[in-house]
Amino acid sequence: MTDEPLLRVDDLRTEIRTPRGPLRAVDGVSFTVRPGEMFGIVGESGSGKSVLGRTVMGLYTSGPGMTVTGKVVLDGTDVHALDAAGRRRLWRSGVGMVFQDPGTALNPVKRIGRHLTEAMRGLSRAAARDRAEELLRLVGIPEPRRRLRQYPHELSGGMRQRVVIAVALAGEPSLLIADEPTTALDVTVQKQILDLLGRLQAELGTAIILISHNLAVVAGRADRVAVMYAGKLAELAPAGDLFDAPRHPYTEALLASVPRLDDPPHTVLRTIDGAPPDMAAPPDGCRFAPRCRHASPACAAPPEFAVTGARAVACHHPVDPGGA
Numbered sequence: 001m002t003d004e005p006l007l008r009v010d011d012l013r014t015e016i017r018t019p020r021g022p023l024r025a026v027d028g029v030s031f032t033v034r035p036g037e038m039f040g041i042v043g044e045s046g047s048g049k050s051v052l053g054r055t056v057m058g059l060y061t062s063g064p065g066m067t068v069t070g071k072v073v074l075d076g077t078d079v080h081a082l083d084a085a086g087r088r089r090l091w092r093s094g095v096g097m098v099f100q101d102p103g104t105a106l107n108p109v110k111r112i113g114r115h116l117t118e119a120m121r122g123l124s125r126a127a128a129r130d131r132a133e134e135l136l137r138l139v140g141i142p143e144p145r146r147r148l149r150q151y152p153h154e155l156s157g158g159m160r161q162r163v164v165i166a167v168a169l170a171g172e173p174s175l176l177i178a179d180e181p182t183t184a185l186d187v188t189v190q191k192q193i194l195d196l197l198g199r200l201q202a203e204l205g206t207a208i209i210l211i212s213h214n215l216a217v218v219a220g221r222a223d224r225v226a227v228m229y230a231g232k233l234a235e236l237a238p239a240g241d242l243f244d245a246p247r248h249p250y251t252e253a254l255l256a257s258v259p260r261l262d263d264p265p266h267t268v269l270r271t272i273d274g275a276p277p278d279m280a281a282p283p284d285g286c287r288f289a290p291r292c293r294h295a296s297p298a299c300a301a302p303p304e305f306a307v308t309g310a311r312a313v314a315c316h317h318p319v320d321p322g323g324a
């Protein structure tokens with residue numbers, strides 16, 4: 001892993017036009033991802049993680065329904081300066097995406113082989129077929145030759161997600177964005193798919209952005225984690241530091257609400273009081289302040305989230321690492 005970023009996201013804002021007015025789903029987000037890094041993005045449902053992932057990928061761009069400002073630079077390419085053809089080229093070879101539901105990501109009337117070969121370019125039929133077989137083997141699908149002739153409904157949910165990952169890898173992307181890749185799967189299959197992503201990251205050197213509402217999904221897998229709250233990053237830190245000593249009160253509260261294996265029986269989990277803000281009319285100042293036990297008048301003007309060094313936190317009252 002080098003220190004030179006593969007992806008640079010700079011002051012990204014995605015404003016969606018809705019019947020209730022403009023909604024800033026992503027509101028000034030900056031971070032970088034290094035080549036080969038596993039970068040986790042966590043936060044409650046509705047915090048803007050999916051919109052962020054889609055905007056980074058160039059799936060969401062400025063148009064009639066939304067306005068995107070800020071910069072996304074992947075491997076030297078300014079993603080939002082590309083035209084439609086340039087974006088399609090980027091999706092074929094620079095960045096792949098794995099979504100939550102493997103059922104809808106695959107076309108039910110196309111065989112598995114076709115999904116894979118269509119994602120390749122410049123190969124003869126025979127070479128594409130060999131490569132498709134190799135990709136299925138890479139993602140741990142047994143009897144790949146037979147599977148190539150099957151339709152998506154003939155595979156289990158976990159196998160379908162493996163196929164989706166194989167399709168995303170067909171163009172040898174330098175970055176894979178996995179948005180809740182295991183939420184639709186049962187627990188044992190979830191672990192297999194997450195282990196597979198970890199193995200691909202290690203073996204192929206593919207950087208992965210792993211998006212999840214579930215901290216347990218990124219714990220032990222991500223190198224660094226960004227915590228998102230109401231369209232903004234609250235905290236960014238190496239995963240071990242974040243889980244051992246969260247600094248943003250929201251991260252602390254989020255961690256306290258996760259069940260742990262060593263909890264005594266009948267432990268009552270702490271939930272976070274209040275509800276996330278209405279994104280169409282968020283509160284002024286720090287958006288977490290109305291739910292925060294450390295909030296003070298200073299939170300009317302929260303500090304800018306600036307990534308300096310290994311950690312960053314957007315809070316006037318970071319949690320005392322000594323455990324105040």
Ligand SMILES: Nc1ncnc2c1ncn2[C@@H]1O[C@H](COP(=O)(O)OP(=O)(O)OP(=O)(O)O)[C@@H](O)[C@H]1O
Pocket residue numbers: 016017018023025043044045046047048049050051052213279
């Ligand atoms: N196409 C859209 N039109 C209108 N509002 C949208 C659209 N997509 C997302 N939103 C809104 O943007 C906000 C962020 O949504 P987003 O899906 O990114 O959240 P999330 O953190 O990924 O949550 P989840 O885990 O539930 O998907 C939400 O308030 C959501 O309702």
